[in-house]
Amino acid sequence: MTNPFIPVPSRGSLSKAVESQIESAIRARTFVPGAKLPSELELCQQFQVSRTAVREALQMLSARGLVSIEKGKGIFVCNVSAETVTDPISLYLQLQYEHDSSLDVIHARQIIEPPIAASAALYHTKEDADRLVKDFEDLVKNQGDYTELSHLDMRFHLDIAKASENTLIPLILEPIHRLMPQIKSSVYENVKDAKESAVKWHKKILDAILRRDAEGARVAMIKHLEIAEQHVEQTLKRTEKSGTSKKTTSVKS
Structure with a gap:
């Protein structure tokens, strides 16, 4: 293979270049x-930079999941998985997420x-x-474990995304859905008929999908998420009241 790299300019960050x-x-x-990539020494020669600059560059590529540095074997290009793409986005959303962002x-x-x-x-x-x-049967069987229930709920929705047979859709949806167990656990705990509603609308969505009724599935999902919005609003109001009540009690004591 001919050398695919060119010497980097001396200005700016050498490792970044x-x-x-x-x-x-x-x-x-x-x-x-x-x-397998060229060795560190070969990369130093091809880029005409120090070993420090090459090592820093490789460490950054490794942290991003693009290369794997195997001691005694060499540097290899990684197979980029869906998690390589979704994990950083999911982490960003989770760090930015606040309770008021549920809606x-x-x-x-x-x-x-x-x-x-x-x-x-x-x-x-x-x-x-x-x-x-x-997914639907597992949701129905769940006996009130709110955390598990929320994960089963989201698994159904993610599997719908996979069933669209568009490989980009799960990548877009998964980081958003990783926030949902936190939200749904609170909903299931605070809204009495939340599970009953989830079962009802999951069944309607599932039935429409199985009979290949695209419009029916679309409308059922719209109605399901409208009710989900109402449940989140109810949960937020209850948690706000609970927080206010605790503050009042604390002041009185």
Whole structure:
């Protein structure tokens, strides 16, 4: 293979320039997943920089999940998984998330999920259908463990995204859905008929998907998320009242 790299200019961050060139080569598939990169010494010679600059660049690429540094073996291009993409976004959202942002999460889902349900109705496979049926059955069987219930709820929605047979959709939706167990656990704990409502509307969505009724699935998802919004609003009001009550009690004591 001819040398794909060029010497980096002496101005600016040398390690950043090295990182950028290696990333560009990976994006261009000059080095495919599993391929071995030149050694540190060879990279130093090709970029005409110090070993320190090369090591810093490789550490940054490794932290981003693009390369794997295996001691005694070499430097290899990683197979980029969905988690490599979604984990940083999910972490950002979780760090930025505040309790008052619950409605923002629901509103985002109201925009995104109805057309996804319609696509799932049109394009799902038998394996998708079997998975959705199991998700629904597991939700029904749950006996009041709020945390587990919220995870089962979100699993159903993520599997609908996968059933759309569009590989980008789960990547977009998963970081948002990772916030939902925290929100849904609180909803299930504070809203008496929340599980009953989830079972009812999941069944309507599932039935529409299984009979390949795209419009029916879309409308059912819209109504389901409208009710979810109402439940979040009720939960926020109750937790606000509870917080106010605790503050009043504390002042009196």
